Amino acid sequence: MPMLSVRHLTKSFGTQRILDDISLEVSAGQILALLGASGSGKSTLLRCIAGLEPLDAGEILWQDVPLQNTPSHERGFGLVFQDFALFPHMTVAENIVFGLRMAGKSAAEQRATVVTLLKLIGLAGYDGRHVDTLSGGQKQRVALARSLAPRPRLLMLDEPLGSLDAVLREQLAIDIRAILKETHTTALYVTHDLREAFASADAVAVMQDGVIDQIGTPQELFSRPRSAHTARLLGLTNILPASLFGDASQTGDVLLHAAHLRLAAEADSRPLAQAVVTRVTYEGWRHRIDSKLSSSHEVTLYQDGSKPAPQSGEAITLHAGPDALIPLAPAPAGRTTR
DSSP: OOOOEEEEEEEEEEEEEEEEEEEEOOOTTEEEEEOOOOOOSSSHHHHHTSSSSSSSEEEEEEEEEEOOOGGGGGSSSEEEEEOOOOOSBBBHHHHTTTTHHTTTTHHHHHHHHHHHHHHHTTTTOOSSSSSGGGHHHHHHHHHHHHTTTTOOEEEEEESSTTSSSSSHHHHHHHHHHHHHTTTTTOOOEEEEHHHHHHHHSSEEEEEEETTTEEEOOOOHHHHOBBBBHHHHHTTOOOEEGGGSSSSTTTOOOEEEEEEGGGSSTTTTTEEEEEEEEEEEESSSEEEEEEEEEEESSSEEEEETTOOOOOTOOEEEEEEOTTTTEEEBBBOOOOOOOO
């Protein structure tokens, strides 16, 4: 039985439909990321689950118990926001135990919780520091510890690393995952950043225009996206008409997956198309090779950076592995693919 179940959830603001028939499940100890661009509905979905927004239709259940009539503060859920929401006039320890103090926990339990959580988040000995003396990454760790202190049934993180620089964001996403796994915390993690979602989550729900395009593990999404929207969000841009690779009567698009394209024949590959190299970019561990087919469609593939790369203007033969061509589902009627 899943811990959290969302069934056919619908939410509008005025005449604008924000969430349209959303269903998902989260099992015990699972981290599910809601991934999408601004306006996709991911933060609104989080607020509905938290009880901060009423539903137009649908159900939210915790272990099969409906929550629609349960106030937000009685759901036992924790929230972590992008802006930290810490008390700047308090010490690190005072911030962490704030909820425990309000709940009447003993001083001994408060002290034990601070020691345990500061060690867990890598800030042992910081209990007496004021939060306004901390870096952004340290503040977010304290915000996470404060949310974990009451042992929430579900922890919800809304763009928690959005204000941090890219390098720190990726490392902290990895650290947050480790902390949540160490504490066996069930979590929903909202982000617009693909690398952050893949680093932190067990599964990812890709959202667009208020619906879920696809849910799967990071590996499942990357290896076999179902729609052009999901493919583009994952950085997979070789989306071409299916008719280029078969009968001219074929309709729809296919993804020519760059991970399965070759410049030379291999045992598991076959010649697919002729192309001309338009640009080669050295990215350290690999070469990015942009090319153009005779149909003028552009195709990108990658090659080991230690190998000699073709030159711009050079004619090449694209070889395809067995999983290179992936049929893509069309966008549902009434929706646009961005």
